[in-house]
Amino acid sequence: MEDTLTEAPGTAADTTKITVRGLQVYYAGTHAVRDVDVDIPAKAVTALIGPSGCGKSTFLRCLNRMNDTIPDARVTGEICIDGEEIHDARVDPVQLRAKVGMVFQKPNPFPKSIRDNVAYGPKIHGLTRTRAELNEVVEKSLRRAALWDEVKDRLDAPGTGLSGGQQQRLCIARAIATAPEILLMDEPCSALDPIATAQIEELIDELRNRFAVVIVTHSMQQAARVSQRTAFFHLGRMVEYGDTGELFTNPADPRTESYITGRIG
Amino acid sequence: MTATWTLLTLLVIAAASFPLGRARALACAGGDSCALHSLPRHYGWASVLLTLGPALVLFVLLEMTAPATPAGSLAVVACALVALAWALRRMHPGFRARQTVERGVLALLMLAACVAIATTAGIVLSMLFETQNFFAQYGWREFFLSATWAPRFQGDSDLGILPLLWGTLYISLIALVLAVPVGLFAAIYMAEYAGQRFRAIVKPGIEVLAGIPTIVYGLFALITVGPLLRDYFAQPLGLGSSGSSVMTAGLVMGIMLIPFVSSLSDDIIAQVPQSLRDGSLGLGATRSETIRQVVVPAALPGIVGAVLLAASRAIGETMIVVLGAGAAAKLNLNPFEAMTTITVKIVSQLTGDGDFAAPETLVAFALGLTLFAITLCLNVLALAIVRKYREQYE
Structure with a gap:
């Protein structure tokens, strides 16, 4: 846990964390993602926007090899995290997913206590040696997910009893607890009300100090608020990728312009 | 008219x-x-x-x-x-x-x-009435605490329930020890791992097992399992030479119960939301860790329900016991010994040509009521467990 928290001072936001080259994804008969090349920076929030079915969630699920769990999905091309190809036979997808955490669209706390939800990852990966150490990880993760003050008196209550926004922050705490380097978020606010959304967005901004965050969102305002880099997907292709401010004020591609001004999608 | x-x-x-x-x-x-x-x-x-x-x-x-x-x-x-x-x-x-x-x-x-x-109320009331008649002629202390079951038609019988209760519980226990793990593992394999083609063949196969009449299972116990166990286990181990035994009836009953446990559990496991599996896999859990720590706990209320349903069936089963375990009422630990259950004795006490008002016949109602009380307790227990875990899930 500790080693990922103390980063060398030299790592700036422009260091590349993930390099993707020539990525193709096929689902039974459909070509869901085509020729995607992208460099995702460390310590920044990268937003993926685009209309429904454009392949942005599929792309996101490639980054922690979650598509492996779908029987008829096929992924080709190159994805390197810190220069290491994640499809290499030496890479264990199970270990990879501990390093690349994921938060889903709908809050999905396990039917366990709040403590056990957060402790789940550290326990299965054997990250802690003593009970005290585990409790420390739980507290630290919950604090970092801005949930500690609300749940510290009821850690043994079921996680499913929290409100929607709290559940989503619990899921973020659960993902942080395995000490990942990258955090993937698949429309994390789409099931939440505006207040809970604002809390999560604030949290995402905090998280960028420690993790590379990749977030899929349907809300362009959200992309503009939380991200530094934005990629626009359309019909399985990545149409445009650049600085968020630049992409929203001065899009290079006419399709991006149509989408952000509301004419397609 | x-x-x-x-x-x-x-x-x-x-x-x-x-x-x-x-x-x-x-x-x-x-x-x-x-x-x-x-x-x-x-x-x-x-x-x-x-x-x-x-x-x-x-x-x-x-x-x-x-x-x-x-x-x-x-x-x-x-x-x-x-x-x-x-x-x-x-x-x-x-x-x-x-x-x-x-x-x-x-x-x-x-x-x-x-x-x-x-109807339930009517059944309980009619049983209660006859049971009352029985206890007017026979002490409840002897009925519940005596360890001998020896009805005689001249009267002066020993009608202790303990040997029968023991036989019932012993056979049911063996049946559940076989059926619960096999059924549950089969359900997990079918719901989580098996491919479409395997499912299409095996699932109907398991359901055929549920459609076999219990008397046919009884025949299987009588002519195949019983002699097999006697010749290859009981006699070489010096545990007796009886063809009908607790083990025979228990194993065959366990086979009968496998489809109950497996198809109910299979449906319940399939209902666990995919988002929970994704959440666990996304944290770097393997599939079996996901199943053990997330899917099965989430499905537990339903699985407990399936197991208790199977237990009620086991306790109420008659035919397999008659043909597999025999009709001798004994209190014994040896699983290769012939024993019998409450249901078998209810049948044999009522089908004799004894006097209907004699305690030897009326005891059937007391036995039936006891059986009913046992299954009722099981159901109450099941409900309590289901409620406790469902709270945690929703």
């Missing part, structure tokens, strides 16, 4: 009231069905309900108080006719026939729900 005729007459009157009510409502509206509050058929059904309802209530009341008399039948038919006339008077276009039919449907549904409850 009068009752049948009365009912038939009522049916004829009811059948006639449908077109009458419908026609009457239409006539009042001047033949314009759009001017009616409800559809024309609602008026028909409403007059059927209004005609039949009071007459049936009167019929049931008369049947309960006095056996069918011609006068009573006449009264019922007259009641139906009066109700019909009254119903027809009400069939004007403003009458809310749809709501009346709705209330009729509600009453029908409530009646159906009450039949189940009333």
Whole structure:
């Protein structure tokens, strides 16, 4: 846990964390993602926007090899995290997913206590040696997910009893607890009300100090608020990728312009 | 006979009231069905309900108080006719026939729900009555605490339930020890790992197992499993030479219960939301860790329900025990010894040609009531467990 928290001072936001080259994804008969090349920076929030079915969630699920769990999905091309190809036979997808955490669209706390939800990852990966150490990880993760003050008196209550926004922050705490380097978020606010959304967005901004965050969102305002880099997907292709401010004020591609001004999608 | 005729007459009157009510409502509206509050058929059904309802209530009341008399039948038919006339008077276009039919449907549904409850109550009451007769002749202390079961037709029998209770529990335990892990593992494999083609072949195969009559399982126990266990396990190990044994009945009963456990658990596991599996896999858990720590705990209420259903079946099973474990009431730990269960003894005490008022026969009701109490406790326990875990899940 500790080693990922103390980063060398030299790592700036422009260091590349993930390099993707020539990525193709096929689902039974459909070509869901085509020729995607992208460099995702460390310590920044990268937003993926685009209309429904454009392949942005599929792309996101490639980054922690979650598509492996779908029987008829096929992924080709190159994805390197810190220069290491994640499809290499030496890479264990199970270990990879501990390093690349994921938060889903709908809050999905396990039917366990709040403590056990957060402790789940550290326990299965054997990250802690003593009970005290585990409790420390739980507290630290919950604090970092801005949930500690609300749940510290009821850690043994079921996680499913929290409100929607709290559940989503619990899921973020659960993902942080395995000490990942990258955090993937698949429309994390789409099931939440505006207040809970604002809390999560604030949290995402905090998280960028420690993790590379990749977030899929349907809300362009959200992309503009939380991200530094934005990629626009359309019909399985990545149409445009650049600085968020630049992409929203001065899009290079006419399709991006149509989408952000509301004419397609 | 009068009752049948009365009912038939009522049916004829009811059948006639449908077109009458419908026609009457239409006539009042001047033949314009759009001017009616409800559809024309609602008026028909409403007059059927209004005609039949009071007459049936009167019929049931008369049947309960006095056996069918011609006068009573006449009264019922007259009641139906009066109700019909009254119903027809009400069939004007403003009458809310749809709501009346709705209330009729509600009453029908409530009646159906009450039949189940009333039957259960009736069964318990009749058992209680006979059990009371039994305990008037035989001490409850001997019944519940005596370790010998030796009925004699001359009287002066030992009717202790303990050997039978022990046999029941022992055989059920062996059956569940076999059926629960095998059924549960099969369900997990089918729901989480198996491919489409494997499922398509194996799932119907397992369900065939559930359709085999228990007497056929009993034959299997008698001619195959029993001799097999005797020749290859009991005799070489020096544990006895009985063809029928607790182990035989327990194993065969366990095979019978596998499909109960597996198909119920399979459905329940398949209902666990995919998002929970994704969440666990996304944290770097392997598939088996996901199943053990997330999927099965989430499905636990249903799995416990399936297991307790299987347990109730095991406790109530008769045929496999008769053919597999024999009819000797014994208190013994050796699983290769012949023993018997409560259900088998209920059958044998009631099918003899003994005096029906003798304790040797009446004991069957006390045994039945005990069995009922045991399964009731199991069900209450199941409900408690299910409720505890469901709270955590939702």
